[in-house]
Amino acid sequence: MMSATEPHILAGNILRIWLGPQIFLANHTHVAQLLPVAHLRDMPDERGQPMQQIGLADLLQHAPVPTHHALLIATRRRTVALLVTAVDLWAQPSDVAPVIQPLPPVLRHALTHAWITGILIADGQPLQLLNLRQIAQDALKQAAQGEREQRGQPINRSDDLVSRN
Amino acid sequence: MDVLRGESRNAYTENLSASETGYDRTTLFNLILATTAGGAGVAILSLLLLMITGLIAPSTAIGIMASATVSIISSGICYALGRQGRIEWAVQLYGIALVFVVFSAMFLYGGALSPLVVASAIPLTVVGLLATRRTVWVIGSIIVGTYLALAILQNVYPAQIPVQPLSSGAEWFTLMVVAISVGIIGLVTSSVQASLHAALQESQDRAEKIFTDTERLLEKSMQQIELGSELSAAAAELQATSQQQASGSTEQASAVSQVTTTVEELGTTARQIAQSADHVAQAAQQTLEYLSDGQQAVDESIQAMERIRVRMQDISVRVLGLGERSQQIGEIIDLIDDISDETHLLALNAAIEAAGAGEHGRRFSVVAAEVKNLANRTLQAAKEVKDVIAEIRQATNAAVLAAEEGGKEVEKGSELTYRAGQVMDTILMMAERTAQSGAEIGMATAQQQSASEQVVEAMREIAEVARQTAAGARQMADSAAMLSAIADRLHGVAQG
Amino acid sequence: MFDQAEAYLLFRVADEQYALPSGSVHEIVRWRAAVPVPGTPTMLPGILVQRGVVYTVVDTRLLFGFATTAPERATRYVLFHEDEHRLALLVDTVLDLIALDLTLSEAIPATLPVARARLLRGVVRHTDLLVALIEPPELLAALYAEV
Known part of the structure; x- marks a missing residue:
């Protein structure tokens, strides 16, 4: 395993993910399936339960964006559908290896989740590499926690949620 | 004795x-x-x-x-x-x-x-x-x-x-x-x-004769006495009538005199009216003359207003052009600003580099400082030019606004002047009408005057006639009175 | 022209003048939009890449205890190197590279808020300006304390 603090070469195909106009990168091995959001309807997960759908922009506290594509992320327990604006395969220049810069230490210190694993500089622009698997797991955890809280104190929490919305 | x-x-x-x-x-x-x-x-x-x-x-x-x-x-x-x-x-x-x-x-x-x-x-x-x-x-x-x-x-x-x-x-x-x-x-x-x-004897004879005469007369008088009393009554009636007629004639004369006075006053009034009407007509004529001057002035001012309006539009266009030009200058100055900014940054970075290079960078740092100063001066100059341009643009904006306002004012002025012209036209028409009316009044009053003079003349004649009638009636009354007296005497003589 | 130890970058945050040792300053660049990093505080608006190096943008207004403002024409990034840290300090404007006589430095005014006082080494009078001298390690320490 390579250190997150050292620049390293990313192997394999890289997915380019649009959240509105901003581009993020992700390792395609994290993604089980890629499909349009419209196809998610009536699609059950492995346990026959309805698919957990989470807006990636919401998770990243990004500004709201339109969602057309869904990235199906398989975790140990279940599959999560992360909704994004669009996804494609990043066509990396063949002669240049995709060097992943580590996240600056201040940012590492500041971030609560280890969702961004590094930065790839393309055409002078920094592109952040997302750890989709980690994001999916954390999202499931948050959802479960939310459900538990909802069950424990149904009335007050629902009020709280409504007010938050 | x-x-x-x-x-x-x-x-x-x-x-x-x-x-x-x-x-x-x-x-x-x-x-x-x-x-x-x-x-x-x-x-x-x-x-x-x-x-x-x-x-x-x-x-x-x-x-x-x-x-x-x-x-x-x-x-x-x-x-x-x-x-x-x-x-x-x-x-x-x-x-x-x-x-x-x-x-x-x-x-x-x-x-x-x-x-x-x-x-x-x-x-x-x-x-x-x-x-x-x-x-x-x-x-x-x-x-x-x-x-x-x-x-x-x-x-x-x-x-x-x-x-x-x-x-x-x-x-x-x-x-x-x-x-x-x-x-x-x-x-x-x-x-x-x-x-x-x-x-005495003679007198007695005469008296006797008179007596016999009187006897005869008495007989006649006895016959006349009835006639006399009738005559007396008729004379009294005639007298009364004549007196009435006399007084009536007098009243008529005084009434005619009053009417004459009134008609004369009417004539005087008509003369005054005629004079007033003449004055009005003259005033209207003068007004017409003034108005024609005024109309000319209004026409001229309308033309002047039109010229001012055209000039104002010209000024507006020119000022707008000036505004656009100064905008372009502003853009150029922005470019200069940008370049100076960049130069300044470059010089600053060069100076930083030179400072980092220690002894080796010392000579370079001098050049960097010069460049930086130049960039600073350029920035300063650009800033001044920008200020001036900002002022110019403000001024041109104000000028454009003022020109627009002026244009509006001129439009308003033109409209007002046009309306003044229209009002003048109306006044002209009215003055013409007034002059005409004055002339008509003058004519009418002249006619009235001559008519009233004729009336006065006629009244004088009537008064004369009435006076004569009154005199005649008085004479008749006197005659009637005399007749009455005679009748009375006759009556008395006849009775006594 | 002047010794390295004496060269300072003079810049302005809000209406106060600050100075950084020129040794910790790598470059000055104009403001441009940083790429935001999800999940970071507002004091760190994003990252920049300058000559292949990733810089973390720091809003010095927020760090120094001022209210943040929209960038203007004069807004600059001061690319700051300290150890392995690469920071792009967002400042209102960079004034000049100047030489400061540190013997003239005065004590930090007691009225200065802690948010600023903690970063400073002292204050120096330069021409008619009062310049606050920033101690780079203290700046980093303050930043880590905030984020």
């Missing part, structure tokens, strides 16, 4: 005087005068005879002769008065003169107890015959008073009033004179009585 008889005579003669007075009385008086004068003449002749024969002292004779002369002269004066019809005066003078003649003669000849005293009966008789009762009383009182006074004076102062002793011849003479005088008077009186009787 004489006095009483004289009074009755006097009353009779006075009665006669209403019809055939004057002649008989004058004739009688002349007769008396002639007798007196004749008596006096006889007395003078007698005295001359006595004086010559020595029967009488010459002084006495001369005194009596003077008395006789006075009586002759007074007879002449009385005659003259009688000729003038002043019988009463003549009688009084005659009486008084004779009384004094008698008394003077009496003193000269025999004093208070002289037989000449009897002579005073002569004038008294004459006066009693011819004068009124009052005169008779006055002259009588004078005779008695004078006689008593002389008698008392002679007894008290016998020395101062010497009395000539009366000779017997004188006494005879006096008696003779008195006798002659009384005889004459008696003669006269009887002749007067006779003539009076004849006159």
Whole structure:
């Protein structure tokens, strides 16, 4: 395993993910399936339960964006559908290896989740590499926690949620 | 007795005087005068005879002769008065003169107890015959008073009033004179009585004749009396009517006079109106002239406004162009700004590099500092230019705004001027109408004036006619009054 | 022209003047939009790449206890190197590279808020300006304390 603090070469195909106009990168091995959001309807997960759908922009506290594509992320327990604006395969220049810069230490210190694993500089622009698997797991955890809280104190929490919305 | 008889005579003669007075009385008086004068003449002749024969002292004779002369002269004066019809005066003078003649003669000849005293009966008789009762009383009182006074004076102062002793011849003479005088008077009186009787007879005849005439007249009058009363009533009616007509005519005259005055006033008023209308017309004409000037001025100002508007638009366009130009300059300055910024940054970075290079970078840092200063100066200059351009743009913006405002104002001004022109047109029209109306009023009032003058003339004629009518009516009323009086008299005569 | 130890970069944050030792300053660049990193505080608006190096943008206004403002024409990034840290300090404007006589430095005014006072080494009068001297390690320490 390579250190997150050292620049390293990313192997394999890289997915380019649009959240509105901003581009993020992700390792395609994290993604089980890629499909349009419209196809998610009536699609059950492995346990026959309805698919957990989470807006990636919401998770990243990004500004709201339109969602057309869904990235199906398989975790140990279940599959999560992360909704994004669009996804494609990043066509990396063949002669240049995709060097992943580590996240600056201040940012590492500041971030609560280890969702961004590094930065790839393309055409002078920094592109952040997302750890989709980690994001999916954390999202499931948050959802479960939310459900538990909802069950424990149904009335007050629902009020709280409504007010938050 | 004489006095009483004289009074009755006097009353009779006075009665006669209403019809055939004057002649008989004058004739009688002349007769008396002639007798007196004749008596006096006889007395003078007698005295001359006595004086010559020595029967009488010459002084006495001369005194009596003077008395006789006075009586002759007074007879002449009385005659003259009688000729003038002043019988009463003549009688009084005659009486008084004779009384004094008698008394003077009496003193000269025999004093208070002289037989000449009897002579005073002569004038008294004459006066009693011819004068009124009052005169008779006055002259009588004078005779008695004078006689008593002389008698008392002679007894008290016998020395101062010497009395000539009366000779017997004188006494005879006096008696003779008195006798002659009384005889004459008696003669006269009887002749007067006779003539009076004849006159009375004649008067009685006449009265009888008148009576018979009156009888006949009375019969006629009896017939006329009804007619007379009718005439009287008709005359009274006529008089009343005439009076009414007269007063009506007078009223008509005064009414006409009032109407005339009113119409004259109307004429004056019309004249004033005509003058006023003339003034109005003149004023309107002047207004027209002024207005034509004003219209020209308005037209000129409209044209001027149009020129100003075009000029304003031109200015607006030019100022807008200027604004765009300064915008372009601003863009260029932005570029300069950018370049200076970059240069400054470059110089700064170079200086940082040089500072990092230590001794090796020292020379480079000098160049970097120079470049940086240059960039700073450029920045400063660019900033100043930008400020100026900002000011210019503000000014041009303000100018554009002002030009737009000015344009609007000019539009407004043009509109106002156009409206002023329209108003002027309206005023012109109205002034023309006013002038026309003034002329029409002038004409109308002139016509009115001449009409009222004609009316006044007609009224004058009417007034004249009314005046004549009134005069005629008055005359008619007078005639009617006379007629009425005549009718009344006729009525009275017929009845009486 | 001047010794390395004496060279300072003079810049302005809000209406105050600050100075950084020129040795810790790598470059000055104009402001450009940083790429935001999800899940970071507002004091760290994003990252920049300058000459192949990733810089973490720090909003010095927020770090120094001022209210943040929208970038302007004069807004600059001061690319700051300290150890392995690469920071792009967002400042209102960079004024000049100046030489400061540190013997003239005065004590930090007691009225200065702690948010600023903690970063400073002292204050120095330069011409008619009062310049606060920033101590780079203290700056980093303050940053880590905040984020």
